Amino acid sequence: TEVCGAKRVGYFGPAQFYIALKLIAAAQSGFPVRIESIKNELPLPRFMALKNDTEVRYGTPAEFHGVKFQVPHANLEKNSYKRTDEGDKQEPKSPPMSPICSPPASPSTYQRIPLSYGYGKARSGLEQQHGAPYEVRHSTHQQDGPSSGNYGAKSALTCSTPNRSLSVEREQQDSSTQYSDDPWRITEEQRDYYINQFRSLQPDLNAFISGSVAKNFFTKSKLPILELSHIWELSDVDCDGALTLAEFCAAFHLVVARKNGYQLPETLPETLLPEYLQAACLKPMRDCALFDSYSEPMPSSQQTRDLGRAEKSSAEEVPDNSPLLQDGKKDDKQALKVSTTLKSIPKEFQHLTVKAAAQEPNALRARPRSRSYSSTSIEDAMKKGEEPPTPPPRPQKSHSRASSLDLNKIFQQNTQAVRSGWLPPPPPALPPRPSVSQTEQPSEVELHPQMNKPPSQAEENSSAKKEVVLAQPPSKPARRKLRTEAQGLETPELSPTINVTSSLPAVKPHLPVQKQSSKQKRAIQTAIRKNKEANAVLARLNSELQQQLKEVHKERIALETQLEQLRPVTVL
Amino acid sequence: LTQCGLFCPQNYPLYIRSVPTENELKFHYTVHTSLDVVDEKISAMGKALVDQRELYLGLLYPTEDYKVYGYVTNSKVKFVMVVDSSNTALRDNEIRSMFRKLHNSYTDIMCNPFYNPGDRIHSRAFDTMVNSMMMQVC
Numbered sequence: 001t002e003v004c005g006a007k008r009v010g011y012f013g014p015a016q017f018y019i020a021l022k023l024i025a026a027a028q029s030g031f032p033v034r035i036e037s038i039k040n041e042l043p044l045p046r047f048m049a050l051k052n053d054t055e056v057r058y059g060t061p062a063e064f065h066g067v068k069f070q071v072p073h074a075n076l077e078k079n080s081y082k083r084t085d086e087g088d089k090q091e092p093k094s095p096p097m098s099p100i101c102s103p104p105a106s107p108s109t110y111q112r113i114p115l116s117y118g119y120g121k122a123r124s125g126l127e128q129q130h131g132a133p134y135e136v137r138h139s140t141h142q143q144d145g146p147s148s149g150n151y152g153a154k155s156a157l158t159c160s161t162p163n164r165s166l167s168v169e170r171e172q173q174d175s176s177t178q179y180s181d182d183p184w185r186i187t188e189e190q191r192d193y194y195i196n197q198f199r200s201l202q203p204d205l206n207a208f209i210s211g212s213v214a215k216n217f218f219t220k221s222k223l224p225i226l227e228l229s230h231i232w233e234l235s236d237v238d239c240d241g242a243l244t245l246a247e248f249c250a251a252f253h254l255v256v257a258r259k260n261g262y263q264l265p266e267t268l269p270e271t272l273l274p275e276y277l278q279a280a281c282l283k284p285m286r287d288c289a290l291f292d293s294y295s296e297p298m299p300s301s302q303q304t305r306d307l308g309r310a311e312k313s314s315a316e317e318v319p320d321n322s323p324l325l326q327d328g329k330k331d332d333k334q335a336l337k338v339s340t341t342l343k344s345i346p347k348e349f350q351h352l353t354v355k356a357a358a359q360e361p362n363a364l365r366a367r368p369r370s371r372s373y374s375s376t377s378i379e380d381a382m383k384k385g386e387e388p389p390t391p392p393p394r395p396q397k398s399h400s401r402a403s404s405l406d407l408n409k410i411f412q413q414n415t416q417a418v419r420s421g422w423l424p425p426p427p428p429a430l431p432p433r434p435s436v437s438q439t440e441q442p443s444e445v446e447l448h449p450q451m452n453k454p455p456s457q458a459e460e461n462s463s464a465k466k467e468v469v470l471a472q473p474p475s476k477p478a479r480r481k482l483r484t485e486a487q488g489l490e491t492p493e494l495s496p497t498i499n500v501t502s503s504l505p506a507v508k509p510h511l512p513v514q515k516q517s518s519k520q521k522r523a524i525q526t527a528i529r530k531n532k533e534a535n536a537v538l539a540r541l542n543s544e545l546q547q548q549l550k551e552v553h554k555e556r557i558a559l560e561t562q563l564e565q566l567r568p569v570t571v572l
Numbered sequence: 573l574t575q576c577g578l579f580c581p582q583n584y585p586l587y588i589r590s591v592p593t594e595n596e597l598k599f600h601y602t603v604h605t606s607l608d609v610v611d612e613k614i615s616a617m618g619k620a621l622v623d624q625r626e627l628y629l630g631l632l633y634p635t636e637d638y639k640v641y642g643y644v645t646n647s648k649v650k651f652v653m654v655v656d657s658s659n660t661a662l663r664d665n666e667i668r669s670m671f672r673k674l675h676n677s678y679t680d681i682m683c684n685p686f687y688n689p690g691d692r693i694h695s696r697a698f699d700t701m702v703n704s705m706m707m708q709v710c
Binding site for chain 2: 214228236240266
């Protein structure tokens, strides 16, 4: 109740402001608000009048021009109106206006902008103008006035960071990018806030928050247990009894929304899906430079980002997309997809991205049932909120005779990844030539068969280029049960078969294949020599990778045993 | 499927849902009486059985109108399903799969830290699942 009261105070104070000010709330919704500060700062009277009414009224006259002037006046009138009801001080709009004029002066008010207002309020320029129409729109959403006040409650939950309000303006810009009337979209500020909260509960952003910890935390929000239970159901997508960063953000967001008066949805909104959130969460986290932790970014959005980011090979993405998930069928799909494209890496990447996007939902759905899969939750942790693996080594174009050097570099990256993360980065570059026969994936589980392939390939290869390509996938072991590895490894295998006629050369400048037509014998001889060299390199890589694989397996086993030990503790 | 019930180890109901809403009391009674049969089967089993198949108790007893199926988990949580006898299309496998789904949903509920074992189940997701399952059968 007191929270409500405090909320109300804060809430209504800004209410008028918003109409006049029109600050983007999305940011504020995530902002904790100090109730005390609100009380102090806000000269606003404590109207308890229904905010909705005022909103509606304000909304109607509010168009994009001069509204701010009109509305404040209207507010003034209404304020006094309400004030008389409440018998509170009669501060006209002017005091509110002054805060309006100086946003920093009353950051809390901005913060108090109701969630509904906040969302999608991002219009540049006249903030105030937008307030009214949005309010109208959102008043329908809101069920009760003190929704924004809920933020106050939220702040009670955690230590507020008023400085956020200072970034409100900036936030506005940010939220504009995410503009929508969708109250389920998490803005950047909110996400940052959630991530900080996550950190306070669990320093490692890649790990889980256990159920009991999360329960205590969310219980502080004073929502009824039933609703918290429902929120948990919604957000814990993989039903493992623990929350990853993305799940935590979704849960937190739902709590915030609920406190602001939004009814909980029956199903998780699209924008709160873990995959989607991972992409978003990863963005800030990337800045945190979590290079150590490799994950398999599931969300396609992330993939697309990767795509745009660098020449991430499709191979890298593929493993990211199909983290530890079960299916061979997924792999097949990917394989087929990849095989159909004998294009450069970026293109493959696109294909894989698309594929992965399609596959992820499947994988996600399939995953909850693989509870017996002890590594699942760990994998989830790994894959979620992870800094994407370091960009793969340059695209194969750069690889040439000196491929061995590059491979070493790749290998170094791999070792680093393996050591630091549970999941090594995906193969640096999916070979540009996907092989048609990749459908025969060895398995998503074992690298060994894959590792054996490189040696076998050597015999088949007739092109040095292929060797180099082969070397690259093996250099990224990844204990992935990802077909990507299969892909990578198989590709080399198959490449020989399609060697002569393949159009791979695009990547390798000095493809002997290309030359064969012209100087066949000599080219073949040189190719043979190069193949032998590459074979040696591959063999070395193979042994190194196998060692890595063993280490990774050990780690995995250790983690699994830990998980088994912890599991009975977390589950009620 | 006409009714589905979930009972805790102490034999009080955690969840009961019927598809046709009339005659619900009768079904409640049926389900409760079937618990006795379940207990009987459990005690007859002897040692702890890890095998999932034995969690499924099968047809408890057929009456003139309906059949009752039982299923017990390792933590002695009992699931009971009452189906209409006229629904002859229901095969044993289907019943098993339904129980499996119930079990999975139940474990999902247990994963929720806000759920205390022994509470009534209010989970909406669980409701949805059960309803859809029962609709599917009818």
